Structure formats: C-alpha cells, structure tokens
Amino acid sequence: MNMKVRMEVFSGDPPCPGCVAILALADEYAKKHKGKLEVSKLIGEEAVAKFEEYRLGCVPAVVINEKIRIEGICPSRTTLDNALREGGL
DSSP states (O other), rough: OOOEEEEEEEEEESSSSSHHHHHHHEEEEEETTTTTTEEEEEEEEGHHHHHTTOOOOSSSSSETTTEEESSSSSHHHHHHHHHHHHHTO
C-alpha cells in the first residue's frame, strides 16, 4: 500500500498572512516528503470550483485525501504533521 498522500492547500488572492504562511509550509512539506506527498495549491478564482465542491467556508484550508483537515487558520507544524499522519503519510 504505497499510495501518495494528496494535500490540497487553499489560499485567497491576494493571500492573507495565514495563506502566505500555509503556502510556504506546503512547499516545505512537498520537499520534506518528496515522492510520498503530492501537494496542490489552489489560489483565488482558480480554486472556486474545488472550494465549493468541498463546501469550504474560508481560507486558508488544507484538504488531505479529500477530507477537510484544516480550515480558517494556518496550522502549526504539529497540527499539520498529525493531519498528514491521519491521512496516511
């Protein structure tokens, strides 16, 4: 069972401070878990369809393997680590 974990990161455009922070974390985690974690950044207008599909209420938000894990805040590394572990990473 060597599936890639999918992390979708939602941000506003222009990004709020929380969105800026979560986008930076996404880049860091993509490098840290290269080959095991697939990171998609969905920003502003381009993200609206997915945002509505997941019925998200606000950004920043993180969806892991199609489950909303974080919404409305930039998570701490510990929170993000836990969410990814629950997601199978």
